[in-house]
Amino acid sequence: MQDETPLTPAERELEAALAALQPAVPAMDRDALMFRAGRASARNRMLPWRLATAALALALTTSLAIRPEPRTVERIVRVPAETPRIDSMYALARASFPTGETGTATQSSYLRVRDDVLAQGADALPRPPVGTVTDTEPVPEVRRVLDTPSQRRWQFFGL
Amino acid sequence: MIRIDSRQMVIVGLCASIVAAMCTVAVAEPQAMSVVASTEPQPAEQPRIVTMTFRPQAAAQPALRYTLLPDLLDQTPGNALPLYFLAIDLMENQEGAKMDAFGNSLIESLKKPLAELASSDEIRSLLERHHEVLAQVTLAARRETCVWDLPVREQGIHMPLPSLTRFRTLARLVALQARLQIAEGRNADACRTVQTGLAMARHMGQGPTLISALVAVAMAELTLDRVAELIQNTDAPNLYWALTDLPQSFIDARTPMQFEKSILYLTFPQLRNLADAALTPEQAQALSDEIVRILDSRETGWNARLAAAAVAIKVYPIAKQHLVSLGYTPERMEAMPVQQTILLYWLDQYTRSRDEMFKWFSVPYWQAAEGLRAAEAKLAENPDRLLNPCIALLPSLRKAHLRTTMPDRSIAALRCIEAVRLHAAAHDGRPPTQLDDITLVPIPIDPITGAPFRYEVNGNQILLEGPAPVDGSPKDGLRYEMTLTQ
Numbered sequence: 268m269q270d271e272t273p274l275t276p277a278e279r280e281l282e283a284a285l286a287a288l289q290p291a292v293p294a295m296d297r298d299a300l301m302f303r304a305g306r307a308s309a310r311n312r313m314l315p316w317r318l319a320t321a322a323l324a325l326a327l328t329t330s331l332a333i334r335p336e337p338r339t340v341e342r343i344v345r346v347p348a349e350t351p352r353i354d355s356m357y358a359l360a361r362a363s364f365p366t367g368e369t370g371t372a373t374q375s376s377y378l379r380v381r382d383d384v385l386a387q388g389a390d391a392l393p394r395p396p397v398g399t400v401t402d403t404e405p406v407p408e409v410r411r412v413l414d415t416p417s418q419r420r421w422q423f424f425g426l
Numbered sequence: 427m428i429r430i431d432s433r434q435m436v437i438v439g440l441c442a443s444i445v446a447a448m449c450t451v452a453v454a455e456p457q458a459m460s461v462v463a464s465t466e467p468q469p470a471e472q473p474r475i476v477t478m479t480f481r482p483q484a485a486a487q488p489a490l491r492y493t494l495l496p497d498l499l500d501q502t503p504g505n506a507l508p509l510y511f512l513a514i515d516l517m518e519n520q521e522g523a524k525m526d527a528f529g530n531s532l533i534e535s536l537k538k539p540l541a542e543l544a545s546s547d548e549i550r551s552l553l554e555r556h557h558e559v560l561a562q563v564t565l566a567a568r569r570e571t572c573v574w575d576l577p578v579r580e581q582g583i584h585m586p587l588p589s590l591t592r593f594r595t596l597a598r599l600v601a602l603q604a605r606l607q608i609a610e611g612r613n614a615d616a617c618r619t620v621q622t623g624l625a626m627a628r629h630m631g632q633g634p635t636l637i638s639a640l641v642a643v644a645m646a647e648l649t650l651d652r653v654a655e656l657i658q659n660t661d662a663p664n665l666y667w668a669l670t671d672l673p674q675s676f677i678d679a680r681t682p683m684q685f686e687k688s689i690l691y692l693t694f695p696q697l698r699n700l701a702d703a704a705l706t707p708e709q710a711q712a713l714s715d716e717i718v719r720i721l722d723s724r725e726t727g728w729n730a731r732l733a734a735a736a737v738a739i740k741v742y743p744i745a746k747q748h749l750v751s752l753g754y755t756p757e758r759m760e761a762m763p764v765q766q767t768i769l770l771y772w773l774d775q776y777t778r779s780r781d782e783m784f785k786w787f788s789v790p791y792w793q794a795a796e797g798l799r800a801a802e803a804k805l806a807e808n809p810d811r812l813l814n815p816c817i818a819l820l821p822s823l824r825k826a827h828l829r830t831t832m833p834d835r836s837i838a839a840l841r842c843i844e845a846v847r848l849h850a851a852a853h854d855g856r857p858p859t860q861l862d863d864i865t866l867v868p869i870p871i872d873p874i875t876g877a878p879f880r881y882e883v884n885g886n887q888i889l890l891e892g893p894a895p896v897d898g899s900p901k902d903g904l905r906y907e908m909t910l911t912q
Contacts, residue, residue, distance in 0.1 A: 377583050378721075378818060381637050385825050389644035392637075394526070395589040 473894060473903025476654055480843070481911055482850035483657075483664040485867075492668045494653065495628070496568045496621050505573045506629050509566035514592045516559045517599070529591075532598040536605065536648075540655065544609035553603055560603060563596055567622040572629035574638075578685060582693030583720070583819075590630070590641045597626055597645040604652040608659060616656050617663075623649030624672070627833075631677040636821060639682040639830055646676055646833040653840055654906075657847070664851075666844035666867055669837055676833040679787070679826070686826075687784050689819055690776065693720065700769060710765035717769075721815040737813050738768060744810065745771030776816035779805050783823040791831040792876030795895060798824040828895060828902065831873050835892055838870040839904060842879055842890055845869055846910070855912050857883050874902075886910045 274282065383391040486492055521528040535549060543549050553560070566572075577585050600623045607616040627649060631642035653669070656662055691698050694717060705713070718734065745768045746759055752774065759767065782801040786794035802824060811817045842861065849864045850857050861869050861881045872879050872892045880891040886909055894903035 377585070377587070377635075377637075380587075381635070381821060384637055384640045385822055385829070389590075389594060389641045392591045392594070392641065395591055 471900045473891070473900055473905045475905045475907060476651075477907050478654060478658055478843070479909045479911055480658050480662070480847060481660070482855050483662065483847045484851040485666060485848055486663045486668075489667045490671060492617050492663050492665055494617070494620055494624055494665065494668045494672055496625055501568050501570050502565075504569045505571055506566040506569035507572055507574060509562050509569065510572075510593065510596065510626075510629070511588075513559045513562035513566065513596055514589075516562065517556060517592070517595065520556060520559070525595075529595045529598070532595065532602055535602050536598060540605060540609040543606050549602065549606055553599075553606065556599060559596070559599065563600060563626065564622050567625035567629070572632050574633050576634055578634045579692060583689055584693065585635075587635065587637065590638060593626070593630055594641060594644065597623060597648055600626065601648050601652055604649070605655065608652065608655050611659060611661075613656065613659055613662055616652070617668075620649055620652055620656065623652065624676075627677070628673075631679070632681065634681060634685050636679070636682045636686050636826055639677055639679045640826075642677045643829050643832055647836060650833060650836045650840065654843075657840075657844065664844050664847055666841055666848055669841045669844060670867075672837055674834070675830075676837060677830050679830040683784065683787050683826075686819075686821060687780065690773075690816055697769070697773060700766065700773065703766075705763055705766050707763040707765065710763040710769065714765045714769055717772075718815045721818045738764060741768050741771065741813055748774065772814045772816050775810060775814050776819070779808075779811070779817065780820060783820065787823060787827055790876070791827050791874055792872075794827055795824065798827060799897070828874070828898065832902075834873045835904060838873055839879060839890060839892060839906060841870050842881070843906060843908065846888065846890075846908075850910060855910070857886070857888055857910050859883055 380391075380393060517528075518525055531552070535543070535552075538546075576587075600619060604616050604619040604623065607613075607619060624646060627642045627646035630645055631639050633639070633642070653665065657665060685692070694713070696703070696713060715734065742764050748771050749759060749767060750756065762770075779801075782804070783798060786797045786801070789797070802822070805811055805817070805820075845861075845864050845867050846857055848866050852866060858864050860883075861878055869878070871877060874892055874895055880889070880893070882889040888906075888908040888910060890906040890908065892904040894900050
């Protein structure tokens with residue numbers, strides 16, 4: 268139930284003074300405050316993960332840097348005892364220059380095929396393109412080509 | 427409920443990746459590969475081994491009753507080549523898009539045991555399907571000549587080649603026919619088919635290029651393997667004199683070698699009179715660029731031109747000095763464009779190196795091998811060859827000579843085997859203890875080594891061997907492991 272007792276003059280004066288007061292502008296926006304509070308709580312949650320990541324990264328770097336001496340595995344590769352191919356190494360002079368514009372490859376295919384067949388045998392011959400004949404028509408025989416209606420007429424007469 | 431936002435997801439994922447990487451590093455044992463090159467023969471690189479079982483057999487009567495090339499009386503005038511192309515056309519029409527599969531099926535069929543062929547309806551059906559192809563090839567093989575008529579002089583190295591692979595397919599079809607005839611005991615028919623195969627090989631060898639000669643070698647070897655099968659048949663004739671009647675150099679590579687020797691001048695005719703030509707610097711440069719482009723370079727851009735300039739700077743003083751030593755006067759040298767000087771130097775270098783090798787091709791392989799080896803080694807050691815694009819034209823003459831001599835080795839070995847059959851037939855079925863014991867017929871030497879074939883006998887087991895040439899591949903060796911039965 269409300270207190271109906273009238274205010275004393277001193278209380279009325281205090282009331283007026285308080286009513287005249289303006290609320291001070293807060294140093295921090297509320298919304299900003301709530302955001303920062305939330306972020307702070309998340310940072311706290313992330314901190315262990317960050318520490319863990321840093322520690323693992325450091326451990327990985329250390330393990331890569333400090334590797335034991337590699338165990339040598341010997342693998343025997345058998346190579347044919349052949350006289351090295353003698354060919355011009357004119358390209359050796361070209362190799363010292365940086366790659367630039369290139370034209371089309373023009374080295375003779377005869378030389379390539381010849382040297383491949385010499386080195387590897389006739390199996391190194393290039394394979395011909397697959398024939399374009401898709402239906403197996405017989406090669407026309409001369410007799411069939413000439414078997415026109417007029418020809419048949421002459422045959423009727425035994426000619 | 428635990429909520430994980432996107433940033434946490436990223437961090438968690440990163441942690442997991444690092445853990446996985448660490449696990450991988452921990453598990454993977456550090457290894458270093460040390461590669462040791464060894465020239466010991468691999469199991470696959472053994473000499474070619476032929477296993478045979480045969481019976482004694484006296485010489486045929488009359489002596490040349492059987493021949494392995496068409497006789498003059500069986501030959502017809504004309505050029506064989508159009509008939510070969512007709513046979514290829516028929517074959518391609520028959521097989522269409524399955525041509526490759528057909529070729530592979532032939533290769534597989536040639537590996538099957540003879541007994542399996544005799545009972546194979548599939549093989550008979552295949553041969554029947556191609557009976558017209560075989561008919562045309564049989565006719566072609568009996569033509570007197572095979573004129574390839576390719577534009578060698580007009581085009582040189584740019585000359586297109588016909589599909590030699592198809593000729594090999596034809597040869598395999600003929601070989602399969604021979605195998606079936608051998609499997610069925612039809613020795614006379616098989617002899618006639620062998621004639622077709624060997625004549626085809628000789629015709630191929632009359633082509634103008636080294637490539638066609640090498641294909642001819644493969645075709646000849648394919649057919650000579652059929653001879654080895656034929657002489658194992660019961661009542662198989664003795665083919666000693668038929669083999670002896672074959673040409674001494676079965677694949678005559680003289681024409682292809684002429685092409686290889688002349689290839690630079692066939693391709694660049696303007697080089698023939700270069701010494702007397704009054705070229706402008708631009709003409710000389712253009713000619714040099716063309717030679718480099720065709721023979722060695724894959725690039726035509728600015729870096730190739732830079733390289734050419736660098737080479738010219740290095741080579742020109744050497745070239746000038748060399749030409750002066752050949753008798754060119756200083757005045758003539760001063761008037762000559764730089765690139766023409768270099769070209770003349772290249773030509774001289776190339777010609778000397780070429781002739782040092784080609785001169786050996788007229789000598790039997792077993793006498794030429796060392797000379798060829800020395801010539802190739804000398805060229806390889808010469809640093810000046812590095813800057814001469816014409817050197818790319820030189821094939822490995824030693825290999826070419828070896829390959830083209832291989833059919834002669836096979837023929838010589840088969841002659842030895844037939845000589846053993848002759849000797850056994852005259853000595854109660856007993857083989858000779860050594861080849862020198864055979865007096866009925868001459869025994870050929872191995873044309874690869876110039877020495878007799880290695881011959882060993884142990885009871886009825888006989889070994890005949892021609893070793894691989896020195897510093898050649900083991901698979902260039904030839905060994906016959908034979909059993910002599912009664």
